[in-house]
Amino acid sequence: MAKQVVPESARRRRRPTQQGTVLSERLIVHTALRVLREHGSTGLTARRLGTALGADPSTLYRYFAGMDDLTRAIGEELMGQALDSWSATGEWRADLRALGLAIHSSYLAHPQAAALTASRVTGRPREIAVDETILGILRTAGFPDAAAVRLYHAFIDLSLAFAALDAGALALTEEARATDEEMWTSTYARLPAESYPHIAATARLLAARMPHSAYPVVLDTLLDDAAARLASARRG
Amino acid sequence: MAKQVVPESARRRRRPTQQGTVLSERLIVHTALRVLREHGSTGLTARRLGTALGADPSTLYRYFAGMDDLTRAIGEELMGQALDSWSATGEWRADLRALGLAIHSSYLAHPQAAALTASRVTGRPREIAVDETILGILRTAGFPDAAAVRLYHAFIDLSLAFAALDAGALALTEEARATDEEMWTSTYARLPAESYPHIAATARLLAARMPHSAYPVVLDTLLDDAAARLASARRG
DNA sequence: CGGTAGAGTCAACGGCGTTGGCATAAGAGT
DNA sequence: ACTCTTATGCCAACGCCGTTGACTCTACCG
Structure with a gap:
C-alpha cells in the first residue's frame, strides 16, 4: 500500500477504476459530501465512499492518510465555499x-x-x-x-x-x-x-x-x- | 436480552458481576467519564467500558438502550454538575x-x-x-x-x-x-x-x-x- | 516500444455495537 | 426456611468498521 500519500499536484497517472471512474481529491471530497448528506454524519465510511466512487475502499489511502485526513479536507472545502460566496464592499x-x-x-x-x-x-x-x-x-x-x-x-x-x-x-x-x-x-x-x-x-x-x-x-x-x-x- | 431497559428506580435485584462489582446507572456513567478521560473522546466503547466495570459489554444494555442513550446520560451528568456547583446571589x-x-x-x-x-x-x-x-x-x-x-x-x-x-x-x-x-x-x-x-x-x-x-x-x-x-x- | 513505478484491487486483521439464548442467584411469598 | 420467578449478567455470534501488505495491471517516460 501507499507508504505516503502523493500530493495532488504531483499526481501524474490517472488510471480509471474497474468501474471506469477517474479519481481525484476533488471528486472524492465532493462524493464524500454527497454520501454524508445521504447517510448522515456517522454514515461516511471508507467502504461506502468506495462504493459510491466505484472504487475499492483501500484506494482512498492513495489520496488521504486516513479518514481523519479526509475529514479535514472536507472542512477546508466548506471554508472555501464560504469565502467564494462572499465579497467585500x-x-x-x-x-x-x-x-x-x-x-x-x-x-x-x-x-x-x-x-x-x-x-x-x-x-x-x-x-x-x-x-x-x-x-x-x-x-x-x-x-x-x-x-x-x-x-x-x-x-x-x-x-x-x-x-x-x-x-x-x-x-x-x-x-x-x-x-x-x-x-x-x-x-x-x-x-x-x-x-x-x-x-x-x-x-x-x-x-x-x-x-x-x-x-x-x-x-x-x-x-x-x-x-x-x-x-x-x-x-x- | 432486555426487551426494554428497566428504569433505575424500579431496579430491585442487584446481582454482582463475576468480578464482584454491583452495577448502577450512576456507577456506569462515572466509569464512562473515567474511560473517556483515559482513552479520549472516541475511546469509549462498550467492550472497554465493560472491562473497566468488570462486566460483560452486553450487560450495559440492561441499563441503557444503546451507546447513544449512555451518551445522553453523560451529558445530563455534566449539566447536573454545573448546576450543583452554582448558587444564586x-x-x-x-x-x-x-x-x-x-x-x-x-x-x-x-x-x-x-x-x-x-x-x-x-x-x-x-x-x-x-x-x-x-x-x-x-x-x-x-x-x-x-x-x-x-x-x-x-x-x-x-x-x-x-x-x-x-x-x-x-x-x-x-x-x-x-x-x-x-x-x-x-x-x-x-x-x-x-x-x-x-x-x-x-x-x-x-x-x-x-x-x-x-x-x-x-x-x-x-x-x-x-x-x-x-x-x-x-x-x- | 520496453521498463518502471504508481494506481487500483484483494484478502485479511482486529475491533466495534448489538443481539438472542441461556444460566443463575436475589428477593418475594409463604 | 423453602420454593419460585424473573431480573440480571454472561456467552457466542453477526455484520459492520478502518486499516494494512502483497498483488496486479497499465499509463507514461525515455
Missing part, C-alpha cells in the same frame, strides 16, 4: 456580518459534514485566507491591533461554535430533528406551572424562538459593541 | 455570568465527554432545571417575557456552543493539542508579510490570545448589552 460592519453569515450558512448547507468538521482547526490555505480577511477588515476599519485581535478571536470562534451547534441540530435524521423541535411544544409546553413557573409562562415564546439559530442575534450584539467602541475611541 | 447579572461559566467549566472539566455530548439536547430533568433557572433569573430581574426568551436563547446556545468548541480543542491528545497551540507561533507567525500582511502584523498578539477561550469576552458583551437595554427600558 468596504463597509467593515456589513462585510464582517456578511462573512460571518456566509461561514455559518456554508456549514449549514452541509450539516452532516459540518457536524464532523466544525470544531477542527487545520491551518490549511483557505482557512488562513479567511483569517487574513477578517483581520484585514478590522485593521482597515481603524481598530488598533489589540482590539482587532480581540474582536477577531471572538468573531471567528463565535461563528465556528454556532456553525457546529446549529449543524449538529440539522444533521439529525428528519424524524429525530422533528422530535427535537416538537420538544418545545410537547415536553416543555406541558411542564407543570407549579414546578416550572417560568418555562410555563413563556412556553409559547420558547416554541416560536428555539427552533431558530441564536447566531444572528449574538453576532449583531458583538458587532454593535465593536462599533460603539470604535466610535467612542474616535471621539475621545 | 440575587444579582441577576452576576448570577447569569456565574451560571454560564459554571456550565462552560463543567464541560471543560470532562473535555472528552463534552466533545461527545455538548451539541445534544436531551430534555432530561437537570437540563430542564437549568432552563427554568435561567428564565427565572431574567424574568425576576424585570425583563419582559419576549426579551427574557430572546436573551435566554442567546445565553444557553452561546454557552453550549463554546463549551463544545473549547472542549473539542482540549479533548485532543496532549501532543495534538500542543501542536495546535503552537500553530500560532509556528505556521501563522511565519507567514510571509507580503501575502498575509495583517496576520504578520498581529502574529504576536494572536499567539498570546488564541490559546484562550473567547467565551468570557462574548458572554460579557451579551450581558452588557442586556443590562443597557434593561436600564434604558426603566428610564424610558
Whole structure:
C-alpha cells in the first residue's frame, strides 16, 4: 500500500477504476459530501465512499492518510465555499456580518459534514485566507491591533461554535430533528406551572424562538459593541 | 436480552458481576467519564467500558438502550454538575455570568465527554432545571417575557456552543493539542508579510490570545448589552 | 516500444455495537 | 426456611468498521 500519500499536484497517472471512474481529491471530497448528506454524519465510511466512487475502499489511502485526513479536507472545502460566496464592499460592519453569515450558512448547507468538521482547526490555505480577511477588515476599519485581535478571536470562534451547534441540530435524521423541535411544544409546553413557573409562562415564546439559530442575534450584539467602541475611541 | 431497559428506580435485584462489582446507572456513567478521560473522546466503547466495570459489554444494555442513550446520560451528568456547583446571589447579572461559566467549566472539566455530548439536547430533568433557572433569573430581574426568551436563547446556545468548541480543542491528545497551540507561533507567525500582511502584523498578539477561550469576552458583551437595554427600558 | 513505478484491487486483521439464548442467584411469598 | 420467578449478567455470534501488505495491471517516460 501507499507508504505516503502523493500530493495532488504531483499526481501524474490517472488510471480509471474497474468501474471506469477517474479519481481525484476533488471528486472524492465532493462524493464524500454527497454520501454524508445521504447517510448522515456517522454514515461516511471508507467502504461506502468506495462504493459510491466505484472504487475499492483501500484506494482512498492513495489520496488521504486516513479518514481523519479526509475529514479535514472536507472542512477546508466548506471554508472555501464560504469565502467564494462572499465579497467585500468596504463597509467593515456589513462585510464582517456578511462573512460571518456566509461561514455559518456554508456549514449549514452541509450539516452532516459540518457536524464532523466544525470544531477542527487545520491551518490549511483557505482557512488562513479567511483569517487574513477578517483581520484585514478590522485593521482597515481603524481598530488598533489589540482590539482587532480581540474582536477577531471572538468573531471567528463565535461563528465556528454556532456553525457546529446549529449543524449538529440539522444533521439529525428528519424524524429525530422533528422530535427535537416538537420538544418545545410537547415536553416543555406541558411542564407543570407549579414546578416550572417560568418555562410555563413563556412556553409559547420558547416554541416560536428555539427552533431558530441564536447566531444572528449574538453576532449583531458583538458587532454593535465593536462599533460603539470604535466610535467612542474616535471621539475621545 | 432486555426487551426494554428497566428504569433505575424500579431496579430491585442487584446481582454482582463475576468480578464482584454491583452495577448502577450512576456507577456506569462515572466509569464512562473515567474511560473517556483515559482513552479520549472516541475511546469509549462498550467492550472497554465493560472491562473497566468488570462486566460483560452486553450487560450495559440492561441499563441503557444503546451507546447513544449512555451518551445522553453523560451529558445530563455534566449539566447536573454545573448546576450543583452554582448558587444564586440575587444579582441577576452576576448570577447569569456565574451560571454560564459554571456550565462552560463543567464541560471543560470532562473535555472528552463534552466533545461527545455538548451539541445534544436531551430534555432530561437537570437540563430542564437549568432552563427554568435561567428564565427565572431574567424574568425576576424585570425583563419582559419576549426579551427574557430572546436573551435566554442567546445565553444557553452561546454557552453550549463554546463549551463544545473549547472542549473539542482540549479533548485532543496532549501532543495534538500542543501542536495546535503552537500553530500560532509556528505556521501563522511565519507567514510571509507580503501575502498575509495583517496576520504578520498581529502574529504576536494572536499567539498570546488564541490559546484562550473567547467565551468570557462574548458572554460579557451579551450581558452588557442586556443590562443597557434593561436600564434604558426603566428610564424610558 | 520496453521498463518502471504508481494506481487500483484483494484478502485479511482486529475491533466495534448489538443481539438472542441461556444460566443463575436475589428477593418475594409463604 | 423453602420454593419460585424473573431480573440480571454472561456467552457466542453477526455484520459492520478502518486499516494494512502483497498483488496486479497499465499509463507514461525515455
